[in-house]
Amino acid sequence: MKHYDVAVIGSGPSGASTAFHLAKKGISTVIIEKETLPRYKTCGGGFVFRGRKNLPFEIDEVVEKEFHTVDIYLGDKLHFKTHREDPTISMIMRDSFDNLITQKAKEFGATLLENHKLKGLSFEGNLITLETSQGNITANFVIAADGALSPTAKMAGWKEDTRKLIPALEYEVEVSDEDFERLSKEVRFDIDAIPYGYAWSFPKKNHLSIGVASARRTKINLKKFYQEYMETLGITNVISESQHGFQIPVSPRTDGFVKNNVFLIGDAAGFADPITAEGISNAIYSGKLAAEAIFESNKNNELAGKLYIEKIEENLLPEIKTGLWLSKWFYEQKTVRNILLKKFGQQFSEAMADVFHGDRSYPKDIKKTIKQRIKDLVF
Numbered sequence: 001m002k003h004y005d006v007a008v009i010g011s012g013p014s015g016a017s018t019a020f021h022l023a024k025k026g027i028s029t030v031i032i033e034k035e036t037l038p039r040y041k042t043c044g045g046g047f048v049f050r051g052r053k054n055l056p057f058e059i060d061e062v063v064e065k066e067f068h069t070v071d072i073y074l075g076d077k078l079h080f081k082t083h084r085e086d087p088t089i090s091m092i093m094r095d096s097f098d099n100l101i102t103q104k105a106k107e108f109g110a111t112l113l114e115n116h117k118l119k120g121l122s123f124e125g126n127l128i129t130l131e132t133s134q135g136n137i138t139a140n141f142v143i144a145a146d147g148a149l150s151p152t153a154k155m156a157g158w159k160e161d162t163r164k165l166i167p168a169l170e171y172e173v174e175v176s177d178e179d180f181e182r183l184s185k186e187v188r189f190d191i192d193a194i195p196y197g198y199a200w201s202f203p204k205k206n207h208l209s210i211g212v213a214s215a216r217r218t219k220i221n222l223k224k225f226y227q228e229y230m231e232t233l234g235i236t237n238v239i240s241e242s243q244h245g246f247q248i249p250v251s252p253r254t255d256g257f258v259k260n261n262v263f264l265i266g267d268a269a270g271f272a273d274p275i276t277a278e279g280i281s282n283a284i285y286s287g288k289l290a291a292e293a294i295f296e297s298n299k300n301n302e303l304a305g306k307l308y309i310e311k312i313e314e315n316l317l318p319e320i321k322t323g324l325w326l327s328k329w330f331y332e333q334k335t336v337r338n339i340l341l342k343k344f345g346q347q348f349s350e351a352m353a354d355v356f357h358g359d360r361s362y363p364k365d366i367k368k369t370i371k372q373r374i375k376d377l378v379f
Contacts, residue, residue: 004030004111005299007130007139009118009152011037012094013280014266015145016101017055018287023108025295030139031110032132034117037102041094042244043280044170044209046187046202049086050358051281054288055101062100064205065091070356071188072349078341080349088356089187091204113137118146121155123260126301140299142262143290145283148249150268156259163270164251164324166197166277169222170211172204174239183208183233189276193232194225196331201233213248213277215331250274251324252317258305263290271316274323275330275362276352286316315361322362 006022008015011033022029045064052059066087072080082088106112113132120131121142128139144152148165175183184203193199197214210233212225222245230238249270257264265271266283273282293307330337341348354360 001129001136001138002030003138004028005139006030006141006143006294007032007128007137008143008145010144010146011102011112012041012098012145012147012266012283013051013101014268014283014287015143016098016105017284018143018145018265018291019110020056020101020105020108021288021291022294023105023110025291026109027291027295027299029105029110030137031102031105031112032116032118032130033102033112033114034133036114037112038095038099041098042170042246043094044200044202044211045092045094045097045204046200046209046278047090047092047097048278048281048356049084049088049090050356051284052087052090053358054281054284057104059090059092059097059100062092062096063090064093065184065203067091067187069186070349070353071186072352073188073190074192074338074341074345078338078345080345082349082353084353084357086357088353089202091187091202091209093204118152118155121152121262126261128261140261140301141294141304143287144262144264144268145266145287146268148247148267150264152262153264153268156262158253158259158264159255162254163249164217165247165249166213166215166217167220167222168211168213168246168248168277169226170209170244170246171226171241172244173208173210173235173241174206175208175235176237176239179235179237180206180208183235190229190232192334193229194222195220199225199229199232215250215274215277215327248272248277248279250277250327252320257312258308261301261305263293263305263308265290271320274320274327281358282316282320286312289316319361326362 005028008019069083117133122129190199194212196216199212202209252270265286271282272279289311294304297303
Protein backbone atom coordinates (compact mmCIF):
# COMPACT_ATOMS: atom_id res chain seq x y z
CA MET A 1 0.00 0.00 0.00
CA LYS A 2 1.51 3.33 -1.07
CA HIS A 3 2.15 5.88 1.69
CA TYR A 4 2.45 9.67 1.49
CA ASP A 5 3.03 12.38 4.05
CA VAL A 6 0.00 14.31 2.81
CA ALA A 7 -3.01 13.34 0.69
CA VAL A 8 -4.82 16.29 -0.89
CA ILE A 9 -8.40 15.60 -1.94
CA GLY A 10 -9.33 17.63 -5.00
CA SER A 11 -7.29 19.32 -7.72
CA GLY A 12 -9.00 22.70 -7.66
CA PRO A 13 -7.04 25.89 -6.93
CA SER A 14 -6.90 25.22 -3.17
CA GLY A 15 -5.84 21.58 -3.44
CA ALA A 16 -3.42 21.94 -6.33
CA SER A 17 -1.70 25.01 -4.87
CA THR A 18 -1.40 23.32 -1.47
CA ALA A 19 0.20 20.32 -3.16
CA PHE A 20 2.58 22.69 -4.94
CA HIS A 21 3.75 24.30 -1.69
CA LEU A 22 4.11 20.94 0.06
CA ALA A 23 5.98 19.26 -2.78
CA LYS A 24 8.29 22.24 -3.16
CA LYS A 25 9.31 21.76 0.50
CA GLY A 26 10.11 18.09 -0.16
CA ILE A 27 6.99 16.71 1.55
CA SER A 28 5.65 13.64 -0.25
CA THR A 29 2.22 14.62 -1.53
CA VAL A 30 -0.52 12.95 -3.53
CA ILE A 31 -3.51 14.64 -5.14
CA ILE A 32 -6.63 12.46 -5.21
CA GLU A 33 -8.88 13.53 -8.10
CA LYS A 34 -12.13 11.77 -8.98
CA GLU A 35 -12.07 12.93 -12.61
CA THR A 36 -9.52 13.22 -15.43
CA LEU A 37 -7.80 16.56 -15.93
CA PRO A 38 -8.52 18.90 -17.53
CA ARG A 39 -12.24 18.83 -16.64
CA TYR A 40 -14.94 21.49 -16.62
CA LYS A 41 -15.63 23.11 -13.27
CA THR A 42 -18.60 25.33 -12.50
CA CYS A 43 -17.27 28.77 -11.63
CA GLY A 44 -17.72 32.35 -12.77
CA GLY A 45 -13.99 32.36 -13.43
CA GLY A 46 -13.27 35.87 -12.20
CA PHE A 47 -9.87 35.56 -10.50
CA VAL A 48 -9.09 38.65 -8.40
CA PHE A 49 -5.57 40.03 -8.22
CA ARG A 50 -4.99 39.22 -4.55
CA GLY A 51 -5.30 35.54 -5.44
CA ARG A 52 -3.03 35.92 -8.41
CA LYS A 53 -0.39 37.52 -6.18
CA ASN A 54 -0.53 34.50 -3.86
CA LEU A 55 0.47 32.11 -6.64
CA PRO A 56 4.27 31.72 -6.88
CA PHE A 57 4.20 31.36 -10.68
CA GLU A 58 2.73 33.11 -13.69
CA ILE A 59 -0.63 32.07 -15.12
CA ASP A 60 -0.62 34.17 -18.30
CA GLU A 61 -1.03 31.11 -20.52
CA VAL A 62 -4.50 30.36 -19.09
CA VAL A 63 -5.80 33.91 -18.69
CA GLU A 64 -8.49 34.59 -21.29
CA LYS A 65 -8.98 38.29 -20.59
CA GLU A 66 -7.75 40.86 -18.08
CA PHE A 67 -9.77 43.77 -16.75
CA HIS A 68 -8.19 46.75 -15.05
CA THR A 69 -11.54 48.54 -14.84
CA VAL A 70 -14.56 47.18 -12.97
CA ASP A 71 -18.10 48.57 -13.23
CA ILE A 72 -20.60 48.37 -10.36
CA TYR A 73 -24.24 49.19 -11.04
CA LEU A 74 -27.16 49.79 -8.70
CA GLY A 75 -30.13 49.80 -11.03
CA ASP A 76 -30.27 52.66 -13.52
CA LYS A 77 -29.44 55.32 -10.98
CA LEU A 78 -25.94 54.61 -9.70
CA HIS A 79 -22.86 53.51 -11.61
CA PHE A 80 -19.35 53.38 -10.16
CA LYS A 81 -16.16 52.61 -12.02
CA THR A 82 -12.74 51.72 -10.61
CA HIS A 83 -9.43 51.40 -12.42
CA ARG A 84 -6.09 49.94 -11.36
CA GLU A 85 -2.70 49.55 -13.02
CA ASP A 86 -2.71 45.80 -12.34
CA PRO A 87 -5.67 43.72 -13.56
CA THR A 88 -8.37 43.71 -10.88
CA ILE A 89 -9.98 40.60 -12.37
CA SER A 90 -8.40 37.99 -14.65
CA MET A 91 -10.80 35.74 -16.52
CA ILE A 92 -9.97 32.04 -16.44
CA MET A 93 -11.69 28.79 -17.30
CA ARG A 94 -11.26 26.36 -14.44
CA ASP A 95 -10.37 23.35 -16.60
CA SER A 96 -7.14 24.91 -17.89
CA PHE A 97 -6.47 26.91 -14.69
CA ASP A 98 -6.73 23.94 -12.32
CA ASN A 99 -4.72 21.78 -14.70
CA LEU A 100 -1.92 24.35 -14.83
CA ILE A 101 -1.56 24.52 -11.04
CA THR A 102 -1.64 20.71 -10.81
CA GLN A 103 1.10 20.42 -13.42
CA LYS A 104 3.22 22.92 -11.46
CA ALA A 105 2.79 20.74 -8.36
CA LYS A 106 3.80 17.65 -10.31
CA GLU A 107 6.98 19.39 -11.45
CA PHE A 108 8.10 19.44 -7.79
CA GLY A 109 7.27 15.78 -7.27
CA ALA A 110 3.60 15.71 -6.30
CA THR A 111 1.73 12.60 -7.47
CA LEU A 112 -1.61 12.95 -9.24
CA LEU A 113 -4.05 10.04 -9.05
CA GLU A 114 -6.86 10.68 -11.52
CA ASN A 115 -10.15 8.77 -11.62
CA HIS A 116 -9.69 8.00 -7.93
CA LYS A 117 -12.89 8.72 -6.04
CA LEU A 118 -12.49 8.84 -2.27
CA LYS A 119 -14.90 6.33 -0.71
CA GLY A 120 -13.88 6.28 2.92
CA LEU A 121 -11.39 7.25 5.64
CA SER A 122 -10.21 5.20 8.58
CA PHE A 123 -7.96 6.32 11.41
CA GLU A 124 -5.39 4.43 13.47
CA GLY A 125 -3.08 6.54 15.58
CA ASN A 126 -1.47 9.13 13.31
CA LEU A 127 -2.08 7.05 10.21
CA ILE A 128 -5.02 7.66 7.89
CA THR A 129 -6.12 5.04 5.38
CA LEU A 130 -7.88 6.41 2.33
CA GLU A 131 -10.15 4.01 0.50
CA THR A 132 -10.47 5.04 -3.16
CA SER A 133 -12.25 3.58 -6.15
CA GLN A 134 -8.90 2.22 -7.36
CA GLY A 135 -7.38 0.96 -4.12
CA ASN A 136 -6.16 2.17 -0.76
CA ILE A 137 -3.33 4.49 0.22
CA THR A 138 -2.15 5.82 3.57
CA ALA A 139 -1.11 9.28 4.71
CA ASN A 140 -0.24 11.16 7.88
CA PHE A 141 -2.30 14.19 6.88
CA VAL A 142 -5.34 14.72 4.68
CA ILE A 143 -6.20 18.09 3.17
CA ALA A 144 -9.89 18.36 2.28
CA ALA A 145 -9.98 20.58 -0.80
CA ASP A 146 -13.03 19.06 -2.44
CA GLY A 147 -15.32 22.05 -2.51
CA ALA A 148 -18.47 23.33 -0.89
CA LEU A 149 -20.13 19.94 -0.39
CA SER A 150 -16.83 18.23 0.64
CA PRO A 151 -17.49 14.49 0.95
CA THR A 152 -14.12 14.31 2.73
CA ALA A 153 -15.36 16.54 5.56
CA LYS A 154 -18.42 14.33 6.00
CA MET A 155 -16.27 11.19 6.12
CA ALA A 156 -14.01 12.82 8.72
CA GLY A 157 -16.93 13.68 11.01
CA TRP A 158 -17.88 17.27 10.25
CA LYS A 159 -21.53 18.24 10.28
CA GLU A 160 -23.27 19.84 7.31
CA ASP A 161 -25.24 22.59 9.03
CA THR A 162 -22.43 24.75 10.38
CA ARG A 163 -21.93 26.98 7.34
CA LYS A 164 -24.10 29.38 5.37
CA LEU A 165 -24.47 28.12 1.80
CA ILE A 166 -25.99 30.54 -0.69
CA PRO A 167 -27.49 29.63 -4.08
CA ALA A 168 -25.98 30.71 -7.39
CA LEU A 169 -26.71 30.05 -11.04
CA GLU A 170 -24.18 30.57 -13.81
CA TYR A 171 -24.43 30.22 -17.58
CA GLU A 172 -21.71 29.96 -20.19
CA VAL A 173 -23.35 31.98 -22.97
CA GLU A 174 -22.47 32.35 -26.62
CA VAL A 175 -24.05 35.45 -28.09
CA SER A 176 -24.05 37.23 -31.44
CA ASP A 177 -20.85 38.92 -32.61
CA GLU A 178 -22.53 42.29 -32.14
CA ASP A 179 -23.52 41.60 -28.53
CA PHE A 180 -20.16 40.05 -27.69
CA GLU A 181 -18.31 43.03 -29.11
CA ARG A 182 -20.47 45.33 -26.98
CA LEU A 183 -20.29 43.34 -23.73
CA SER A 184 -16.75 41.97 -23.94
CA LYS A 185 -15.20 45.29 -22.99
CA GLU A 186 -16.71 45.44 -19.51
CA VAL A 187 -16.72 43.26 -16.42
CA ARG A 188 -19.71 44.30 -14.36
CA PHE A 189 -21.56 43.62 -11.13
CA ASP A 190 -25.23 44.58 -10.79
CA ILE A 191 -26.32 44.92 -7.18
CA ASP A 192 -29.96 44.00 -6.50
CA ALA A 193 -30.41 42.41 -9.92
CA ILE A 194 -31.57 39.54 -7.73
CA PRO A 195 -33.12 40.02 -4.27
CA TYR A 196 -30.45 40.20 -1.55
CA GLY A 197 -27.69 39.61 -4.06
CA TYR A 198 -26.15 40.57 -7.36
CA ALA A 199 -25.63 39.51 -10.96
CA TRP A 200 -22.41 39.47 -12.95
CA SER A 201 -21.22 39.50 -16.53
CA PHE A 202 -17.71 38.13 -17.08
CA PRO A 203 -16.41 38.21 -20.66
CA LYS A 204 -14.18 35.26 -21.60
CA LYS A 205 -12.21 34.68 -24.79
CA ASN A 206 -15.20 33.99 -27.03
CA HIS A 207 -18.24 33.81 -24.74
CA LEU A 208 -19.75 35.35 -21.61
CA SER A 209 -20.08 33.88 -18.12
CA ILE A 210 -23.29 35.38 -16.75
CA GLY A 211 -24.74 34.56 -13.37
CA VAL A 212 -26.83 35.50 -10.36
CA ALA A 213 -26.29 34.83 -6.66
CA SER A 214 -28.45 35.56 -3.63
CA ALA A 215 -26.85 36.30 -0.27
CA ARG A 216 -29.93 34.93 1.49
CA ARG A 217 -30.24 31.18 2.00
CA THR A 218 -33.75 30.66 0.70
CA LYS A 219 -35.70 29.14 -2.15
CA ILE A 220 -35.61 31.50 -5.10
CA ASN A 221 -36.25 31.27 -8.82
CA LEU A 222 -32.71 31.97 -9.98
CA LYS A 223 -33.52 31.30 -13.62
CA LYS A 224 -36.17 34.03 -13.62
CA PHE A 225 -33.69 36.63 -12.39
CA TYR A 226 -31.05 35.38 -14.82
CA GLN A 227 -33.47 35.92 -17.69
CA GLU A 228 -34.31 39.40 -16.41
CA TYR A 229 -30.60 40.19 -16.19
CA MET A 230 -30.14 39.10 -19.80
CA GLU A 231 -32.72 41.75 -20.69
CA THR A 232 -30.79 44.31 -18.63
CA LEU A 233 -27.69 43.46 -20.65
CA GLY A 234 -29.66 43.85 -23.87
CA ILE A 235 -29.08 40.27 -25.02
CA THR A 236 -31.85 39.02 -27.28
CA ASN A 237 -30.01 36.54 -29.49
CA VAL A 238 -28.52 33.59 -27.58
CA ILE A 239 -26.65 31.18 -29.83
CA SER A 240 -25.99 28.65 -27.06
CA GLU A 241 -25.96 28.50 -23.28
CA SER A 242 -25.15 25.89 -20.65
CA GLN A 243 -26.59 26.15 -17.15
CA HIS A 244 -24.72 25.36 -13.94
CA GLY A 245 -26.24 25.69 -10.48
CA PHE A 246 -24.09 25.57 -7.36
CA GLN A 247 -23.82 26.61 -3.74
CA ILE A 248 -21.24 28.95 -2.24
CA PRO A 249 -20.21 28.71 1.44
CA VAL A 250 -19.92 32.29 2.69
CA SER A 251 -19.39 31.60 6.37
CA PRO A 252 -16.75 29.47 8.08
CA ARG A 253 -17.65 26.21 9.77
CA THR A 254 -18.43 26.58 13.45
CA ASP A 255 -17.21 23.11 14.44
CA GLY A 256 -13.53 23.58 13.67
CA PHE A 257 -11.14 23.16 10.76
CA VAL A 258 -8.89 20.30 11.92
CA LYS A 259 -10.05 16.87 13.03
CA ASN A 260 -7.99 13.64 13.27
CA ASN A 261 -5.21 15.14 11.11
CA VAL A 262 -7.71 16.17 8.43
CA PHE A 263 -7.44 19.87 7.49
CA LEU A 264 -10.23 21.82 5.80
CA ILE A 265 -9.33 24.56 3.34
CA GLY A 266 -11.13 26.72 0.77
CA ASP A 267 -14.83 26.11 0.22
CA ALA A 268 -14.71 22.93 2.30
CA ALA A 269 -13.93 25.19 5.27
CA GLY A 270 -16.36 27.94 4.24
CA PHE A 271 -13.78 30.58 3.33
CA ALA A 272 -15.45 32.40 0.41
CA ASP A 273 -15.75 36.17 0.64
CA PRO A 274 -19.18 36.86 2.22
CA ILE A 275 -19.80 40.05 0.23
CA THR A 276 -18.72 39.05 -3.27
CA ALA A 277 -18.94 35.23 -2.85
CA GLU A 278 -15.52 35.03 -4.54
CA GLY A 279 -13.77 31.94 -3.25
CA ILE A 280 -10.64 31.22 -5.30
CA SER A 281 -8.31 33.73 -3.61
CA ASN A 282 -9.10 32.62 -0.04
CA ALA A 283 -8.96 28.98 -1.17
CA ILE A 284 -5.41 29.45 -2.40
CA TYR A 285 -4.46 31.44 0.69
CA SER A 286 -5.85 28.92 3.17
CA GLY A 287 -4.10 26.09 1.33
CA LYS A 288 -0.83 27.95 1.58
CA LEU A 289 -1.34 28.36 5.34
CA ALA A 290 -2.06 24.64 5.75
CA ALA A 291 1.10 23.73 3.83
CA GLU A 292 3.15 26.15 5.96
CA ALA A 293 1.74 24.66 9.15
CA ILE A 294 2.68 21.10 8.16
CA PHE A 295 6.18 22.13 7.07
CA GLU A 296 6.89 24.40 10.06
CA SER A 297 5.78 21.68 12.48
CA ASN A 298 8.20 19.24 10.87
CA LYS A 299 5.14 17.07 10.12
CA ASN A 300 4.19 16.84 13.79
CA ASN A 301 0.46 16.11 13.76
CA GLU A 302 -0.61 17.95 16.89
CA LEU A 303 1.62 20.97 16.28
CA ALA A 304 0.61 21.24 12.62
CA GLY A 305 -3.07 21.50 13.51
CA LYS A 306 -2.35 24.08 16.18
CA LEU A 307 -0.26 26.18 13.79
CA TYR A 308 -2.91 26.07 11.07
CA ILE A 309 -5.59 27.35 13.44
CA GLU A 310 -3.27 30.12 14.64
CA LYS A 311 -2.52 31.14 11.06
CA ILE A 312 -6.15 31.36 9.91
CA GLU A 313 -7.16 33.15 13.11
CA GLU A 314 -4.55 35.84 12.56
CA ASN A 315 -6.16 37.48 9.52
CA LEU A 316 -8.38 35.19 7.45
CA LEU A 317 -11.12 34.40 9.97
CA PRO A 318 -11.41 37.96 11.38
CA GLU A 319 -11.73 39.35 7.84
CA ILE A 320 -14.43 36.83 6.93
CA LYS A 321 -16.36 37.53 10.13
CA THR A 322 -16.30 41.25 9.40
CA GLY A 323 -17.35 40.49 5.85
CA LEU A 324 -20.29 38.46 7.16
CA TRP A 325 -21.62 41.39 9.18
CA LEU A 326 -21.05 43.79 6.31
CA SER A 327 -22.74 41.44 3.82
CA LYS A 328 -25.85 41.12 5.98
CA TRP A 329 -26.04 44.87 6.35
CA PHE A 330 -25.29 45.57 2.67
CA TYR A 331 -27.88 43.24 1.20
CA GLU A 332 -30.65 43.56 3.80
CA GLN A 333 -30.57 47.24 4.80
CA LYS A 334 -31.11 48.50 1.29
CA THR A 335 -32.69 51.86 2.10
CA VAL A 336 -29.88 53.03 4.35
CA ARG A 337 -27.30 51.39 2.07
CA ASN A 338 -28.55 53.29 -0.96
CA ILE A 339 -28.42 56.59 0.93
CA LEU A 340 -24.82 55.86 1.83
CA LEU A 341 -23.93 54.74 -1.70
CA LYS A 342 -25.27 57.97 -3.18
CA LYS A 343 -22.80 59.86 -1.03
CA PHE A 344 -19.95 57.38 -0.59
CA GLY A 345 -20.47 54.95 -3.48
CA GLN A 346 -17.25 55.76 -5.29
CA GLN A 347 -15.28 55.44 -2.04
CA PHE A 348 -16.93 52.06 -1.41
CA SER A 349 -16.07 50.89 -4.94
CA GLU A 350 -12.46 51.98 -4.54
CA ALA A 351 -12.26 50.18 -1.19
CA MET A 352 -13.60 46.97 -2.76
CA ALA A 353 -11.04 47.28 -5.55
CA ASP A 354 -8.34 47.56 -2.89
CA VAL A 355 -9.69 44.38 -1.26
CA PHE A 356 -9.62 42.61 -4.63
CA HIS A 357 -5.98 43.63 -4.98
CA GLY A 358 -5.03 42.59 -1.47
CA ASP A 359 -4.04 46.17 -0.61
CA ARG A 360 -6.51 46.29 2.28
CA SER A 361 -8.87 44.01 4.17
CA TYR A 362 -12.29 44.53 5.69
CA PRO A 363 -11.81 46.88 8.68
CA LYS A 364 -12.38 45.41 12.10
CA ASP A 365 -14.22 48.55 13.24
CA ILE A 366 -16.68 48.47 10.32
CA LYS A 367 -19.75 48.61 12.59
CA LYS A 368 -18.51 51.75 14.27
CA THR A 369 -17.61 53.34 10.93
CA ILE A 370 -20.99 52.68 9.31
CA LYS A 371 -22.96 53.75 12.39
CA GLN A 372 -21.06 57.04 12.50
CA ARG A 373 -21.73 57.74 8.81
CA ILE A 374 -25.43 56.99 9.26
CA LYS A 375 -25.49 59.34 12.24
CA ASP A 376 -23.75 62.05 10.19
CA LEU A 377 -26.35 61.69 7.43
CA VAL A 378 -29.36 61.70 9.77
CA PHE A 379 -28.26 64.44 12.12
